[in-house]
Structures are given as C-alpha cells and as structure tokens.
Amino acid sequence: MKKFLTLLLTLVLVLSLASCGNTSTTEPTNNSITYLSLDGWDETVKGGINDLFDMYGKNSEGYDPDLKPYAVFDFDNTISILDIEEALAIYQLEHLRFAMEPQEMEEVLLTGIPKDKVQVSLGEDYRSSSNKDLTIATVAKDAAAAYKKLYDAGYVAADNSLESKKEEWLKTDDWKEFSSKMRWMYSAIGDTMDVSVSYPWITYWFTGMTPEQVYALATESHQFNLSEAEAGKWETREFAGPVNYDSLAGPLSISYKYPVGISEEMKELISALDDNGFDVWICSASFIDVIKAAAMQPELFGLKGIDGVVAMESKLTDGVYDNVYNYDAHPQTQGLGKSETIEKVIMPKYNGRGPVFTAMDSQGDFNFCSEFKDTAVNLILNRQRSDDAGLLSVAAVYQKEKGIDLASAQESGDTLFLLQGRDENKGILLPQAECINLGKTDALLFSDKAQSWYEMLQSGQYKTIGDMINDCVNITGKLAQYDGYKTK
Incomplete structure (x- = not known):
C-alpha cells in the first residue's frame, strides 16, 4: 500500500511540474496582437506601427497594465481628412x-x-x-x-x-x-x-x-x-x-x-492601439466639445478606444461659454502649447513619461511630435507642407530610403518617422507616401521647399536627422526658438 501511495504521489508531482513547466514557457501568439491590415496603409507605415505593437504592446517584455504606454493624436487633418x-x-x-x-x-x-x-x-x-x-x-x-x-x-x-x-x-x-x-x-x-x-x-x-x-x-x-x-x-x-x-x-x-471624413484606416489604427494595450489621447487645436463629440461616440463615428481629449477651452460664466480662453485649464493647444499641455495634463498620469506614439499633419503639431524623449514612432499625414511638418516628412522619407526600421531608429536614438499619403478628392488613404491634395490630380511627395531640404540632408549638410530638426529655426523660419529634438 505504501509503495502504491508513493507511486501515486510521484505521478501527481510529475504531472504538476509538467503542467507548470508548460505554462511558464508558453509564448504569446501573433493572434493575441491586433496588427494593421487594411490596404490603404503605406507598407512602411504599416510595418513600423506593427513593430510598435510588438515592442511596446501588451505582450512586450516589461509591459505594465497599470502604467500603459500611450499615444497622442492631433485631430484635424490627422484623424480626420480635412478640418x-x-x-x-x-x-x-x-x-x-x-x-x-x-x-x-x-x-x-x-x-x-x-x-x-x-x-x-x-x-x-x-x-x-x-x-x-x-x-x-x-x-x-x-x-x-x-x-x-x-x-x-x-x-x-x-x-x-x-x-x-x-x-x-x-x-x-x-x-x-x-x-x-x-x-x-x-x-x-x-x-x-x-x-x-x-x-x-x-x-x-x-x-x-x-x-x-x-x-x-x-x-x-x-x-x-x-x-x-x-x-x-x-x-x-x-x-x-x-x-x-x-x-x-x-x-x-x-x-x-x-466636407470632412474619417478613413477606415484611422479607425483601425486607434482601435488597434487600444486592443494592444495602449492608451489613446487627442490633443487638438479645435474646441473641446467639438472634438469630444467626434471622439467619444464610437457608435456614431467609429473611433473606438480613445481615453481622453485635451483641446481649446473657453471659460464658463453662469453655465455658458464666455469669449475668454480658459488658461486655467492649460495653454492654447497649438504649437508649443500642445507640448506644454501634454506635460501639464497627460504626463502626470503616466509618472512623467511622454507619448510613445504621436500623429500629426502640420506646423501646430511639430513641437509635441518631435520634442519628447519617449516618442518611438511619429506618423505624419502627408499634406506636402512647407513648414516644420515638411521637415519631419523629409526625415521620414530619408529613413525609409535608408531602410531604417523601429529597432535601428532606437539604436541611433531617433524617433521612427512615418509618412502616409492620401487622396483628398476621394477622402481615402493611399498605400504610398505621396498625397493628392483637394482639387489636384498629381500625387506629390514634397512641396518645393521640402524637396530642397531633402536634398540638403542627402548631400550630407546635416550628419543626422536630429541635426536637421534642431536647425528648424534657420531652415524653415516658422519658429522663433525650439527647445530641441527629444529633449523633454
């Protein structure tokens, strides 16, 4: 009887250890990650964002569900097509x-x-x-x-x-x-x-x-x-x-x-970020209630997984809006004010960490998309800009032609810049970096000014994209001063 009990206990122990061993060595499968798959994405953009999901998402090493990585989007001409x-x-x-x-x-x-x-x-x-x-x-x-x-x-x-x-x-x-x-x-x-x-x-x-x-x-x-x-x-x-x-x-x-529209690809991106364990924020220069109405009604507008909105606000007097900006809430959410608002309102919720993903289209987004150390990927919706957004578009094309992916960008201390094209005449994204502006027929990559900046970078006038971005005051003349690339 003792021999039987000993054998039985040994068998139970072996099975238990085997079960524990199988549990500890199970790797997350690709099915547990939601990847971008729609046809409108430029392949480089799709690959870079999917790499972000692997590197920072819920199955990544060190992921903390109590302190999630987060994304910050501009809204007008970024989430939406037109304003x-x-x-x-x-x-x-x-x-x-x-x-x-x-x-x-x-x-x-x-x-x-x-x-x-x-x-x-x-x-x-x-x-x-x-x-x-x-x-x-x-x-x-x-x-x-x-x-x-x-x-x-x-x-x-x-x-x-x-x-x-x-x-x-x-x-x-x-x-x-x-x-x-x-x-x-x-x-x-x-x-x-x-x-x-x-x-x-x-x-x-x-x-x-x-x-x-x-x-x-x-x-x-x-x-x-x-x-x-x-x-x-x-x-x-x-x-x-x-x-x-x-x-x-x-x-x-x-x-x-x-009018104004939201592409299926943008809905897919925001939903995928949410599915993969990222928080999603909007920082917009439009009015707060205007953006909340679009962002916080997924049953109407298909934007699923947005956690918060910061945007322009007016002061309330006796329950109605006054024609006075509400600086008590935060700075104006345009230009440098977007970075300052992120620092004041959003970063304290994440132990002082900056966004790992940002999305933009124009000059007003340049600061918050280039200044934070924690930003791994920046998505630019191409509008052939001649401002500092055009400068980041140049960085995106330069990285793409050099074959730089997310891992290699991080090795060099850079953000991975991704440029996404669209056709404003149809309200759709295009699987390319070039865009077609409303009323135009040609798909173009750069404005004339941005083309000249690209040639400057290619010629070796700047050793790195960081050097070029840090010289934005002299290159584009849009800012009087700039705090610096990846300095916050």
Missing part, C-alpha cells in the same frame, strides 16, 4: 446656431484681435471686390449688422428649434451677407495674424452656448459631414455675398474645403 472645426463653422452658419444677442456680436468678433491690427489693412489678398483695403473692424461691423437682421427675423437659435425655417433664411441676402463675411474673417485672420489669435477666435462663435448645446451642435455637424464624405462629395465650395447689399465693405466671397 472638423472648419466643417462645423460652415454647418453653424448654414443652420444659424448662435446664442449671442445682436449687440454682443461685433465685440465677440473683435475678441483677441491685437489693437494695432483692428483698423489696419489686411493686405492685397483680402481687399474688397472694388480693390479697396479692408480691415477686420469694417467686416465685423457688416457681419454684426446682418446678424441683427437675421436675429430680429426670428431665424437664430442655439438649438435646432428653428430648423423648419432654414430654406427660408438661406434665400435671404441677410444670410448671404452674414455667412460670407463670417467665413471671410476666419480666413483673413488665419492668414494675416498669429495662430494664438486665429485659433481661439473661431471658438468664440460659441459664446452664450452651454457645453451641452455645443456638443449637440457638433454631433449634428459631424453626422451630416461624414454622410457627405461617404457620398463622395469632396470639393471646394464658396460663400458669396449679395452684390447690391448695403454694407461698408461691399460683397465678399470666400472658398472653403468640403
């Missing part, structure tokens, strides 16, 4: 969704405009139809006067309660005057003034509205614009003022890009 805030502005104008009293409008439209710019000519690109100089003060007065007429006619509301009258007001000269001059001012301010003026200016259109009203308006706009995108209505449109309307500036016309 979601600009699309909302068009929707807001067409649907007359405002909460300001008529006597408030002119003051709001001049909010943040430097005093020395209010009465100064906007230059030859923004003259009247009769070739006269124009000022923001003049056009703001015209827009406010037309707004009062629309308001007094019972056409203006913060909600959609007057929607049944839309076709009626769209036929009026008052609406044509108001809409054309509001959108004209947006372009003029953006082209002639600092971004610290133009970026918050458009958000002051929400003055007097509650956060819930802005969120509802944004949701409606996003649903409408995404349906237009799915219908393939990608084009440039125009607001034109009425010719014989009594005004100071005369009739003005302004074009805008239409």
Whole structure:
C-alpha cells in the first residue's frame, strides 16, 4: 500500500511540474496582437506601427497594465481628412446656431484681435471686390449688422428649434451677407495674424452656448459631414455675398474645403492601439466639445478606444461659454502649447513619461511630435507642407530610403518617422507616401521647399536627422526658438 501511495504521489508531482513547466514557457501568439491590415496603409507605415505593437504592446517584455504606454493624436487633418472645426463653422452658419444677442456680436468678433491690427489693412489678398483695403473692424461691423437682421427675423437659435425655417433664411441676402463675411474673417485672420489669435477666435462663435448645446451642435455637424464624405462629395465650395447689399465693405466671397471624413484606416489604427494595450489621447487645436463629440461616440463615428481629449477651452460664466480662453485649464493647444499641455495634463498620469506614439499633419503639431524623449514612432499625414511638418516628412522619407526600421531608429536614438499619403478628392488613404491634395490630380511627395531640404540632408549638410530638426529655426523660419529634438 505504501509503495502504491508513493507511486501515486510521484505521478501527481510529475504531472504538476509538467503542467507548470508548460505554462511558464508558453509564448504569446501573433493572434493575441491586433496588427494593421487594411490596404490603404503605406507598407512602411504599416510595418513600423506593427513593430510598435510588438515592442511596446501588451505582450512586450516589461509591459505594465497599470502604467500603459500611450499615444497622442492631433485631430484635424490627422484623424480626420480635412478640418472638423472648419466643417462645423460652415454647418453653424448654414443652420444659424448662435446664442449671442445682436449687440454682443461685433465685440465677440473683435475678441483677441491685437489693437494695432483692428483698423489696419489686411493686405492685397483680402481687399474688397472694388480693390479697396479692408480691415477686420469694417467686416465685423457688416457681419454684426446682418446678424441683427437675421436675429430680429426670428431665424437664430442655439438649438435646432428653428430648423423648419432654414430654406427660408438661406434665400435671404441677410444670410448671404452674414455667412460670407463670417467665413471671410476666419480666413483673413488665419492668414494675416498669429495662430494664438486665429485659433481661439473661431471658438468664440460659441459664446452664450452651454457645453451641452455645443456638443449637440457638433454631433449634428459631424453626422451630416461624414454622410457627405461617404457620398463622395469632396470639393471646394464658396460663400458669396449679395452684390447690391448695403454694407461698408461691399460683397465678399470666400472658398472653403468640403466636407470632412474619417478613413477606415484611422479607425483601425486607434482601435488597434487600444486592443494592444495602449492608451489613446487627442490633443487638438479645435474646441473641446467639438472634438469630444467626434471622439467619444464610437457608435456614431467609429473611433473606438480613445481615453481622453485635451483641446481649446473657453471659460464658463453662469453655465455658458464666455469669449475668454480658459488658461486655467492649460495653454492654447497649438504649437508649443500642445507640448506644454501634454506635460501639464497627460504626463502626470503616466509618472512623467511622454507619448510613445504621436500623429500629426502640420506646423501646430511639430513641437509635441518631435520634442519628447519617449516618442518611438511619429506618423505624419502627408499634406506636402512647407513648414516644420515638411521637415519631419523629409526625415521620414530619408529613413525609409535608408531602410531604417523601429529597432535601428532606437539604436541611433531617433524617433521612427512615418509618412502616409492620401487622396483628398476621394477622402481615402493611399498605400504610398505621396498625397493628392483637394482639387489636384498629381500625387506629390514634397512641396518645393521640402524637396530642397531633402536634398540638403542627402548631400550630407546635416550628419543626422536630429541635426536637421534642431536647425528648424534657420531652415524653415516658422519658429522663433525650439527647445530641441527629444529633449523633454
């Protein structure tokens, strides 16, 4: 009996050890990682991001589910194709969704405009139809006067309660005057003034509205614009003022890009990051409720797995938005302010670590996509830029041609830069680095300026891409100063 029990115990012990041994040596399988697979990705982009999933994702060595790696995305022209805030502005104008009293409008439209710019000519690109100089003060007065007429006619509301009258007001000269001059001012301010003026200016259109009203308006706009995108209505449109309307500036016309969409590949990327154990953040220069409405309703817009949003904010007074930027929350989320906001709001949640993945398209994203030491991969949506975003596009193409992958980029202390092309005429990503801008037919890699920077890098004028990026102040002239590549 003792021999039998001894044999039995020995057998149980052997089986237990075998079971433990099998458990400890099991490796994660590829099935446990969600890889990018859609056809619209450039193969180098797809490979670089899939390498990121392996190197930093939930099956990687040292992964801590309590302190996840995280990604930070710009939204406009990065997650979206074209600009979601600009699309909302068009929707807001067409649907007359405002909460300001008529006597408030002119003051709001001049909010943040430097005093020395209010009465100064906007230059030859923004003259009247009769070739006269124009000022923001003049056009703001015209827009406010037309707004009062629309308001007094019972056409203006913060909600959609007057929607049944839309076709009626769209036929009026008052609406044509108001809409054309509001959108004209947006372009003029953006082209002639600092971004610290133009970026918050458009958000002051929400003055007097509650956060819930802005969120509802944004949701409606996003649903409408995404349906237009799915219908393939990608084009440039125009607001034109009425010719014989009594005004100071005369009739003005302004074009805008239409509509806005989100590619299936971008939805796949954000979902894959979430599936693979990354947190996902958005840092946008658009208004906070506008971005939350798109980012936090996956059932409507397909963006699954976004953990947080930081974006432009206005102060609240008695529960409604005032035309005052909320610096108590964080700096303006554009340019250097994006890096500063990440440092203030996001990094403390991750023990001071920076993002391992960033995504961008333009100058306003350059700082946060180049300054953090922890950033392993930076995705650039190609728009043939002539600014510092173009400089990072040059870095991406240079690395691609040198065969540099994520592992070799890290060995040299670099971020892996990835350049993704798209066709704005169809609202899709292209499996290449070249892009086709709206209204164009040729797929191009660089702007002329970026091409010259690429030739500088190829010629050996800069020993490393880091040297080139650190010389951005001299190369592009877009920044007065730069803290440095991978210094934060």
